[in-house]
Amino acid sequence: MIAIVNYGLGNIQAFANIYKRLNIPAHIASSADELADAEKIILPGVGAFDWAMTRLNESGMREVLDDLVVDQGRPVLGICVGMQIMARRSDEGVLEGLGWIDAEVRKFDEATFTHKTPLPHMGWNDVSPRRNGGLFRDLESDARFYFLHSYYFSPRREEDVLAITDYNGPFTSGARAGHVFGVQFHPEKSHQWGIQLLKNFSDL
Numbered sequence: 001m002i003a004i005v006n007y008g009l010g011n012i013q014a015f016a017n018i019y020k021r022l023n024i025p026a027h028i029a030s031s032a033d034e035l036a037d038a039e040k041i042i043l044p045g046v047g048a049f050d051w052a053m054t055r056l057n058e059s060g061m062r063e064v065l066d067d068l069v070v071d072q073g074r075p076v077l078g079i080c081v082g083m084q085i086m087a088r089r090s091d092e093g094v095l096e097g098l099g100w101i102d103a104e105v106r107k108f109d110e111a112t113f114t115h116k117t118p119l120p121h122m123g124w125n126d127v128s129p130r131r132n133g134g135l136f137r138d139l140e141s142d143a144r145f146y147f148l149h150s151y152y153f154s155p156r157r158e159e160d161v162l163a164i165t166d167y168n169g170p171f172t173s174g175a176r177a178g179h180v181f182g183v184q185f186h187p188e189k190s191h192q193w194g195i196q197l198l199k200n201f202s203d204l
Contacts, residue, residue, distance in 0.1 A: 009051075009055055012044060050090075108167070
C-alpha cells in the first residue's frame with residue numbers, strides 16, 4: 001500500500017486519483033496511525049520550505065515518517081517542495097530539513113544567467129535521466145514534465161543526482177539516495193509521463 005502524506009500541502013487527491021485509475025492500492029494518510037503500515041510513501045509539497053517543514057512537524061506524522069524512511073528503509077518519493085524538505089537546509093528558510101539526502105536547496109542565481117530567464121521556472125521542460133530504468137523506466141527519452149519553482153535541489157554527492165534539467169544551465173530535477181527519491185517537477189500534472197513515473201515508483 002502506498003501512503004500519500006497529507007500534511008496540508010500538495011495535490012493530494014490528484015495522486016490518489018492516478019493510482020485509483022492504475023488499480024494500484026494507495027490511500028491518503030492524514031495521521032500517524034494512517035501512515036504506520038505504509039509500504040511506500042509519497043511526500044507532496046507546494047509553497048515555501050519553512051512553511052512545509054512547519055506543517056509537517058505539526059502534523060503528528062514527522063516521527064513516524066522518520067522511523068519508516070530512516071529506520072525501516074521504506075521507499076519514499078518527494079514531489080517539488082516535498083523533495084526539497086528532504087535536504088538538510090534551504091536558502092529559502094532557516095529551519096532544518098529532514099536530512100534524508102545530503103543536499104541543500106539553493107535559489108537560482110540570476111547573475112549567472114546568460115540570457116533573460118523568468119523566475120519562477122514555470123511550465124514544461126525536458127528531464128534527462130542519468131540512469132536507465134527504475135523510477136524513469138520508459139521515460140529515458142522525449143519525456144516532459146511540469147515545473148513550478150524558484151529554488152533547486154543540490155545534492156552534495158554526484159551519485160545522488162538521478163536526473164537533470166536545463167533552465168539557463170543544468171540543475172538536479174531528480175535525486176536518489178538509496179530508497180529515498182525526489183523529483184522537482186509535478187508528475188501529477190504531467191500527463192502520461194507523470195503517470196508512468198508514479199507507476200514506476202509503485203513497481204520499485
